[in-house]
Amino acid sequence: xxxxxxxxxxxxxxxxxxxxxxxxxxxxxxxxxxxxxxxxxxxxxxxxxxxxxxxxxxxxxxxxxxxxxxxxxxxxxxxxxxxxxxxxxxxxxxxxxxxxxxxxxxxxxxxxxxxxxxxxxxxxxxxxxxxxxxxxxxxxxxxxxxxxxxxxxxxxxxxxxxxxxxxxxxxxxxxxxxxxxxxxxxxxxxxxxxxxxxxxxxxxxxxxxxxxxxxxxxxxxxxxxxxxxxxxxxxxxxxxxxxxxxxxxxxxxxxxxxxxxxxxxxxxxxxxxxxxxxxxxxxxxxxxxxxxxxxxxxxxxx
Numbered sequence: 478x479x480x481x482x483x484x485x486x487x488x489x490x491x492x493x494x495x496x497x498x499x500x501x502x503x504x505x506x507x508x509x510x511x512x513x514x515x516x517x518x519x520x521x522x523x524x525x526x527x528x529x530x531x532x533x534x535x536x537x538x539x540x541x542x543x544x545x546x547x548x549x550x551x552x553x554x555x556x557x558x559x560x561x562x563x564x565x566x567x568x569x570x571x572x573x574x575x576x577x578x579x580x581x582x583x584x585x586x587x588x589x590x591x592x593x594x595x596x597x598x599x600x601x602x603x604x605x606x607x608x609x610x611x612x613x614x615x616x617x618x619x620x621x622x623x624x625x626x627x628x629x630x631x632x633x634x635x636x637x638x639x640x641x642x643x644x645x646x647x648x649x650x651x652x653x654x655x656x657x658x659x660x661x662x663x664x665x666x667x668x669x670x671x672x673x674x675x676x677x678x679x680x681x682x683x684x685x686x687x688x689x690x691x692x693x694x695x696x697x698x699x700x701x702x703x704x705x706x707x708x709x710x711x712x713x714x715x716x717x718x719x720x721x722x723x724x725x726x727x728x729x730x731x732x733x734x735x736x737x738x739x740x741x742x743x744x745x746x747x748x749x750x751x752x753x754x755x756x757x758x759x760x761x762x763x764x765x766x767x768x769x770x771x772x773x774x775x776x777x778x779x
Contacts, residue, residue: 481509481578481649482556485569486548491521493697497569502531506578509533510559512552513569516542535559544666549645553660557652564652566645572600573647574693581649584637584689591684592650594643595692596634599627607696609634610688611642613676618730618741621672640688641679645671646696654684662732664779668718669725673732714758719765720772723749727776746773 483501487494501511513526514537526536537551553564565578574580577595585593597608609625621642625634648671658677661670678684727745730738749769753759759769 478506478508479562479582480560481506481563481565482552482559482561483509483511483565483567484514484549484552484556485511485567486514486516486545486552487518487522487526487569488516488542489518489520489522490569491518491525493570494522494525496572498525498529500571500573500575500577503575504578505576506582509578510535510556510561512537512555514548514552515539516544516548544663545645546661546665546667546670547663549670550660550663553655557655562652563649564655565647565649567648568646568696570697571597571646572695572697577647577692577694578649580692581689584687584691585649588637588639588685588687590639590687591654592643592648592678592686593689594640594648594686595694596630596688596690597644597646597694597696598630600695600697603695604630606630606634607698608644608646609690610638610640611644613641613679615737618726618745619672619676619733619738620726621675635690637690638688640686642672642675643686643688645674647694651684654678657681657683664728665725666721668721669729673729676729676733712758713760716765716768719759719768720775723769723772724776724779727773728779731776731779742777746770749773 485497511534513534515522515526516539523538535555537555539548549566556564581593581595596606599605599607606625606628608623611621611623613619613621658681662673665673675686678686727742730742753766753769759765
């Protein structure tokens with residue numbers, strides 16, 4: 478029975494952490510270790526973790542917020558060192574059924590693949606899809622848009638299929654993937670780190686990734702990164718999301734290289750400024766406009 482190392486990152490995660498821990502400890506596949514990498518939480522996260530008495534829990538406390546990619550690498554390296562056969566990178570703003578790991582392993586064996594990811598639903602709208610597979614779209618700057626997002630789940634995506642991208646909200650990978658492809662690129666603080674990793678896996682061709690739909694998995698979207706802010710009855714994109722998303726997309730395209738990728742970087746300058754004008758989810762003020770353009774050139778310099 479494979480030993481599974483679950484890797485999750487906490488940062489002020491107190492509001493979502495306990496339900497996640499309960500889901501982990503109830504797994505039918507119990508040959509596991511849970512690696513929690515805490516990025517200097519200031520809330521009750523650490524006290525919640527300290528109350529857990531399961532010997533399969535290993536906590537790594539960072540003195541500062543290292544971001545997602547570096548913290549994931551800490552967990553992955555620790556899991557491999559401890560003899561884990563596979564790594565399950567998973568958010569803690571999620572809840573899932575007791576057979577999650579068992580089913581992912583089943584799907585992995587069925588397709589003889591190295592990586593497998595489940596269907597993911599909105600926690601606050603559990604009949605609607607957040608992720609049902611994804612592929613890189615060149616004309617979107619290689620952005621891997623989620624199939625089925627916000628659609629009512631009527632079984633339309635219930636076939637096991639090979640995919641090119643999976644969010645690290647939940648991705649099971651054999652340790653050999655990291656040994657062959659490498660770890661997460663730590664230049665990404667958050668966002669596009671999983672895009673970059675999936676792209677490298679896809680381009681390398683040695684490891685296949687499959688989407689496995691027969692899993693109950695619910696994501697509390699945006700609960701940890703403040704990707705949206707609410708003001709009155711309006712919802713706006715958060716400044717942190719805008720900054721990280723813009724600069725990291727440009728860095729990702731620079732890594733891909735070639736004429737099309739660099740042409741798309743130029744196109745993004747005009748697209749981002751147009752989006753500022755027409756997108757109702759972006760605040761119309763000088764501060765936001767400056768942030769958009771500052772983030773663009775940060776990405777160019779990365």
